[in-house]
Amino acid sequence: xxxxxxxxxxxxxxxxxxxxxxxxxxxxxxxxxxxxxxxxxxxxxxxxxxxxxxxxxxxxxxxxxxxxxxxxxxxxxxxxxxxxxxxxxxxxxxxxxxxxxxxxxxxxxx
Amino acid sequence: xxxxxxxxxxxxxxxxxxxxxxxxxxxxxxxxxxxxxxxxxxxxxxxxxxxxxxxxxxxxxxxxxxxxxxxxxxxxxxxxxxxxxxxxxxxxxxxxxxxxxxxxxxxxxxxx
Numbered sequence: 061x062x063x064x065x066x067x068x069x070x071x072x073x074x075x076x077x078x079x080x081x082x083x084x085x086x087x088x089x090x091x092x093x094x095x096x097x098x099x100x101x102x103x104x105x106x107x108x109x110x111x112x113x114x115x116x117x118x119x120x121x122x123x124x125x126x127x128x129x130x131x132x133x134x135x136x137x138x139x140x141x142x143x144x145x146x147x148x149x150x151x152x153x154x155x156x157x158x159x160x161x162x163x164x165x166x167x168x169x170x
Numbered sequence: 171x172x173x174x175x176x177x178x179x180x181x182x183x184x185x186x187x188x189x190x191x192x193x194x195x196x197x198x199x200x201x202x203x204x205x206x207x208x209x210x211x212x213x214x215x216x217x218x219x220x221x222x223x224x225x226x227x228x229x230x231x232x233x234x235x236x237x238x239x240x241x242x243x244x245x246x247x248x249x250x251x252x253x254x255x256x257x258x259x260x261x262x263x264x265x266x267x268x269x270x271x272x273x274x275x276x277x278x279x280x281x282x
Contacts, residue, residue: 092269092270098213101259101276101278102275103174103261103263103274103275103276104261104273105273106271106272106273109269109270147212147213149213153226154226155268156226156268157215157226157228158215159215160212160214160215162211163212
């Protein structure tokens, strides 16, 4: 069955403590993997799209990578303003029918 | 920076009433979506709309739901007879192609 799984569910980091979030997927014929950030009570904010294994994208302290079975969101020297829920999403079924993972809630403590 | 706008930000309605949630997608986008997020749960796909018709829909999007693009700028989601379990955040999104979508800030629907 096609699905998207994120881990850990929650992560608490000290400011400056780097770490990685995981998104594993099972889908035949990946048509893209999306990373979003969601703040409480707000809509998801687009971060990255990855299309093929080996691809990497960077934005400020975030770097997303993709393998054939999973994607990682690496956070380098995080700051408190990076605290949010990070969502991974994959088109399953049709191109536009995007399935979201349950997210990783990141808390960065000063 | 262009953004997706949704109105209202919060809607309270009585069970059995009809509600219409409104969205203005980013102006040059061609694909439009509705998602919902029940409190504490994940974001769920409802429907996608392209070229003036539904292109895909989920099992959640039953006969109680409908979408419309009444003019060149608005995109609406109608729930005909609301149930308590329809209480959720509803997000509109749009994309230029069938790739990454950009989301609005959501409408919180509370059914009482």
